[in-house]
Amino acid sequence: MMSGERPNVSELLCADNCCLVLIDLQERLLPVIRQGETVLAVCQFLRQAAAIFSVPTLLTEQYPKGLGPVVPALLDGAEDLPRMSKLRFSAAREVLQFLEEQNGVRSVPLTQVCLAGIETHVCVLQTALELRREGLQVFVAADGTGSRFETDRTLGLQRMSAAGVQVVAAESAAFEWCGTAEHPRFRELSQLVRHRGY
Template identity: 45%
Template structure:
């Protein structure tokens, strides 16, 4: 199954000020999250950003905030799984009812909040795509364990380029011309 921008919803999990310095390959995660956000903004894909206990971990990092489309929604949570937060679950469910049944997930930490969110949204019957190069944890071993578990549970392990190019669908478009420089 290919991703379709008209059926997708991007969820950015916990890319926060006090967490990112400890994340393995954090700069790459931020770069790829920003590419996903640019593609989402260009192609009309709704964006939801979560913040795990922002009082303790800070807000979403500035580079991500700067890349957010104006319609993006930032929601704080204390549950590790975004699906357990009533406001986030309601937003995902509302967008799903409107045909947005493909959830693209990026963020941190792969083995905690990303994993729990993806598993629970998958259990709800939503098709979940985790952007492998836009997720990480404090250790690479945790990312590998999360990958194995998510794949076993039926989630899709994809890359930022896979997401963006599937959303675009073809090269002979203004969208492709606008987004192609992000991949050079």
């Protein structure tokens, strides 16, 4: 970048334009995910950071009758978060419905989606690619995704990146939502980051 040039802001997450979608972190799915406890902890961090910066958050559940509900730990202190059930692997329909509802009451439209959850190479991947096809800017918090096998996770992230999905770290997302150390809620984010235990 030449001196004095501003970065392309479209490459950064913006709290005013973004929603967070946490995919299928369910009671009967999470225990079989490689490093599932870490994935859950990252998603908890993202949920908390999103709350600090008023980023709307949606939880999805894949066939909850068979796979159980969202794990209670994800809802700790946030029991009123919207949840949508699905049968398709992609959550794109549910995300688009959520965006339509949110945009109906917002002055600034949501044009970015940050994804995390399981499994990386199935539900997260299909959601990301469909949302890209709808013209949305899609980010995936790589450390907040998981699969049963690491190869599947790696290939899923590679395929999303090749399709134009921006692969980020959860902390990157949080600090981009914050934008500046002068943000009035920066101290809350700083405390949240300081107490990450993974």
